[in-house]
Amino acid sequence: MAYTVPRPKLTLAEKFYLPQVVAGLLITWKHFKNMLLGRTKIIMQYPEEKWDASMPSYYRGAPTLVRDEHGRERCVACQLCEFICPPRAIRIKPGEIPPASKWAKVEKYPEEFDIDMIRCIYCGLCEEVCPEQAIFLRKDYAITGLSRSEMIHNKAKLYELGGVMDGVVNKWNPKK
Amino acid sequence: MSPLFFWIFSLLMLGFAASVVLNRNPVASALSLVVSFLGLAALYVSLDAYFIGTIQVLVYAGAVMVLFLFIIMLLDLKAEQRRKLNIAVTAGGVIVTLGFVAQLIHVLHRLPIGNQPFSALPAPLDDVRNVGTTLFSAYNLPFQVVGVLLLVASIGVIVLSKRELK
Amino acid sequence: MMNALASLDWFLIATSLAKTVFLLFLVVLPMVSYTVYAERRVSALIQDRLGPNRVGFPTTLLGLKTDISPFLGGLGQPIADAVKLLLKEDFTPAHVKKFYYWIAPGLGIAAVIVTLAVIPFGSSFLGVPMVIANVNVGPLFIFAISSLSVYGIVLAGWSANSKYPFLGGIRSSSQMISYELALGLSVVPLFLILGRLNLPEIVQYQVKNGWLLLPFTDGKLTLKEVLLWIPVFISFVIFTISLFAETNRLPFDLPECETELVAGYHTEYSSMKFALFFLGEYAAMIAGSSLVVTMFLGGWHLPFIPDGANQGGLDFLHAVPAWIWGIVNITVFFGKVAALLFFFIWVRWTLPRFRYDQLMRLGWIYFFEIAFINVILTAGILAFFPN
Numbered sequence: 248m249a250y251t252v253p254r255p256k257l258t259l260a261e262k263f264y265l266p267q268v269v270a271g272l273l274i275t276w277k278h279f280k281n282m283l284l285g286r287t288k289i290i291m292q293y294p295e296e297k298w299d300a301s302m303p304s305y306y307r308g309a310p311t312l313v314r315d316e317h318g319r320e321r322c323v324a325c326q327l328c329e330f331i332c333p334p335r336a337i338r339i340k341p342g343e344i345p346p347a348s349k350w351a352k353v354e355k356y357p358e359e360f361d362i363d364m365i366r367c368i369y370c371g372l373c374e375e376v377c378p379e380q381a382i383f384l385r386k387d388y389a390i391t392g393l394s395r396s397e398m399i400h401n402k403a404k405l406y407e408l409g410g411v412m413d414g415v416v417n418k419w420n421p422k423k
Numbered sequence: 424m425s426p427l428f429f430w431i432f433s434l435l436m437l438g439f440a441a442s443v444v445l446n447r448n449p450v451a452s453a454l455s456l457v458v459s460f461l462g463l464a465a466l467y468v469s470l471d472a473y474f475i476g477t478i479q480v481l482v483y484a485g486a487v488m489v490l491f492l493f494i495i496m497l498l499d500l501k502a503e504q505r506r507k508l509n510i511a512v513t514a515g516g517v518i519v520t521l522g523f524v525a526q527l528i529h530v531l532h533r534l535p536i537g538n539q540p541f542s543a544l545p546a547p548l549d550d551v552r553n554v555g556t557t558l559f560s561a562y563n564l565p566f567q568v569v570g571v572l573l574l575v576a577s578i579g580v581i582v583l584s585k586r587e588l589k
Numbered sequence: 590m591m592n593a594l595a596s597l598d599w600f601l602i603a604t605s606l607a608k609t610v611f612l613l614f615l616v617v618l619p620m621v622s623y624t625v626y627a628e629r630r631v632s633a634l635i636q637d638r639l640g641p642n643r644v645g646f647p648t649t650l651l652g653l654k655t656d657i658s659p660f661l662g663g664l665g666q667p668i669a670d671a672v673k674l675l676l677k678e679d680f681t682p683a684h685v686k687k688f689y690y691w692i693a694p695g696l697g698i699a700a701v702i703v704t705l706a707v708i709p710f711g712s713s714f715l716g717v718p719m720v721i722a723n724v725n726v727g728p729l730f731i732f733a734i735s736s737l738s739v740y741g742i743v744l745a746g747w748s749a750n751s752k753y754p755f756l757g758g759i760r761s762s763s764q765m766i767s768y769e770l771a772l773g774l775s776v777v778p779l780f781l782i783l784g785r786l787n788l789p790e791i792v793q794y795q796v797k798n799g800w801l802l803l804p805f806t807d808g809k810l811t812l813k814e815v816l817l818w819i820p821v822f823i824s825f826v827i828f829t830i831s832l833f834a835e836t837n838r839l840p841f842d843l844p845e846c847e848t849e850l851v852a853g854y855h856t857e858y859s860s861m862k863f864a865l866f867f868l869g870e871y872a873a874m875i876a877g878s879s880l881v882v883t884m885f886l887g888g889w890h891l892p893f894i895p896d897g898a899n900q901g902g903l904d905f906l907h908a909v910p911a912w913i914w915g916i917v918n919i920t921v922f923f924g925k926v927a928a929l930l931f932f933f934i935w936v937r938w939t940l941p942r943f944r945y946d947q948l949m950r951l952g953w954i955y956f957f958e959i960a961f962i963n964v965i966l967t968a969g970i971l972a973f974f975p976n
Contacts (some may be wrong), residue, residue: 265826268940275635275939282634290639431749450689450747457740477729485736489743489766493759496747551726 299386307371307384310362311409312402320406321381324355328373328382336366337373360402364390385409428469436462449495453488460484474550608721612705616923621871622667624930630663632930632938641666679860682749689748694858694865697741697792701872704731708879709789711889711919712896715912719889719919720789727788728780731880732773735835736947738873739765742844742854745866749857757853760945761837761844767949771956775827778820779884792888794894801825813974820967825885827956827963834876834952837870838933840940841948865915877921878929880954886925889918 260266281287291298314320324341342358344350373382387408392398402406439459446452460483467476558566626641633640644665681690707727711719724730739762745756779801780786783794795801802823834841845853855866882888890896893903895914906914942952 268936271939272935275935276636279631279635279935286635289637328727454740454744473724473726474729477726477733481729481733481736485733485739485769486766489736489739489762492740492743493762496743496755497759549725 250393271348300413302386305370306386306388309364309369309385309386309387309390309400309408310371310373310382310405311384311387312360312381312405313409313412316411318411320356321379321412322357322360323353323381324357324360325378327376327378331372331376333370333372334366334368336368337361337362338363357402360405362400362405364392364398364400364421365395380412383409383412429466432462432465432469436466450492453492453495456491457484458490460488472550474554480516604717605721608717608719611707613621613702616710617702617872617875617947618868620875620923620927621868622671622768624871624874624934625670625867626663626667627930628934628937631664631934633939635935642668643668654954674864675861677860679862682857685857686748686750689744690857691862693741693745693748693919694862694869695741696744697738698865698869698872700734700738700741701869701876704734704793704876705872705879707788708876708883709792709881710889710922711915714915714919718789720916723787723789725785725787727786727791728776728880728884729786731876732769735876736765736769740870741866745858746854751855751857753851754854754856757844757850757856760850761854764834764837764841764843764948764952767952768831768956771827771952771960772831772835774957774960774964775824775831776884777960777964778824781964781967781971782817782821788883788888792883792890795887796890800885800890802885813970816970816974817967820963821885821971822960823963825881827960828885830882831932831952831956832881833936834948836873836877836933838874838916839937840943842942843948874930874933875926878926878933881929882922882925886929889922891918891921894918894921 268380278287312320312322321332324339326339326341329335329337329339338359338361339357340354340359343352344356369384371384385408439455439462439518442455443452443459446455460479464476464479464484467473467479630640630642640663642662646665648765681687706721707724707730709718709720709723713719727774742761742765743758746754746756746761749755779791785791785794802825817962833839837844844850845855850856855863857864893906894917895903895911896918897908
């Protein structure tokens, strides 16, 4: 059904428009004056002041790799994140854990793990899909660089950004 | 005013007036006409007739030619550019023009006033005031008649363009 | 030929050139770039932001200890912007009509700059009157030349050979033609009152009889002056609002409204050619403001301040050399212009854009008619109070 938007009845002053213009100018003048005299205090001078302290716990910044509390890497190079990543920012080169090793049952580890931060869209699908809780979106939001190669985070960089995350991980459980 | 300026501006005017006719592209023709008008205005100004010069720019270059250019651009005339030069018509046009110019030169030479220089005008000439007083005293009736004529014309245009709305 | 050269007044030519260079390169063009800066700062302050406040002058490059970031900061921004615009790639798209595409920006800005020639931007300085061309058709000259600036826009829109610029060009030119009528007609009452079209003389009249908009320096008020103030005020309002439309400023910036036309007639332009349009737009604001200041706000005159020949003003101020007052007059003039420019910016960041039919109705139905009635009203008052 068609809905007719009721037109407001305009008073004479509103029809004449110029008084309304003056009223608008007064409003903007108030803002201008308060800002000029420093009475409006809602500004954060960004690079000097940062909002890190007031950042919420659920903030999704750059994706990173994390180690467990013993300093061991969690990633098993299953490549699920590589497959789900919508902009295809992740590239993993899996390596084989030698059969002689104590952890031969894990089979794979990431030899190389690159995230192209030019491509990354911070969607968080990699974090969601990871079966080992190895990849997390941390709070780094100012990812900058002077060249394209600088913007590709390699494994070392990802671990540096990620740090340690506590919690049970199936991979390092000998009984499973 | 220096005769130097007279030559500069009259050559400018004539050159661009010729290019109005010679150009095949309507936009180029229209713009040449604008420059020609500006040259004419500059000639008026060099004769200390500031008012006429300014009105020349304001009315012809600023209003009439803008509308011309407008129409030309909206119509996007391509046919004129493609048309071949008709030699017979061109030759006829050149002959008529040359005949007219020859006649003009002949007549002007025979006029006694054409051979003597103008006496210098009194230095600061208030031409706006002069034009105004002349128009509203000596030529008041023709001026009013022209005004009524323009009014009739503009009403006519409005009536013609509104007719389809009925 | 030698005769022709000798007949020229070389002193006049030299002083005119000096005035042109001073006005254009030392005042108007820097003023344009700092108007752009002011636009950004004022808009930011109105919207509770700070605006560009970073770019100082990198004096560390010259070996000094610290960079200078003056007063509010960001004063280096216009210079950085100018360098950026000059160094950007000047790209000419393949589909444009090259010749017209190249001359359009020049036409646009040249017309605006020529109008500055008849503005009296000061009283006199060392005996030289501070106006480049003292003609007796000043305002008409300005209207005539500024009506030529339509060509730049029309040609830019047409030669770009693409939809949005074309629509922008057409909108802009029809808008400018429409508002030229209101603009020209709205100042006719002034000429009826003043009886002259010479801008320096108009300023002199205001020095004697008080600014036209605020007749207060005169001292005595007659009924005629009070009555004449009404049409003058009406014509001031119409003239100023039409000026917004003439210079394509918000709330009338339909030719380049981003939501509908990308960037209007200069969509296909880049680098310095785009900058010329930008310069032209702001220079047109300055020229228009200068005209308003000259005709309504007393030009270079400030009460109690003598002029460049040490005439008028308070007596004890005559002890100061006359050339200082000449400079003060020039400063006062550009101070007034700057105040009007602030008003332009202030309005821009207050009012939303008009619809195109509203714009046309405002110009043709309201302003044109009101200006017309205003002329008759003024003539009536002048006829009723002869002398």
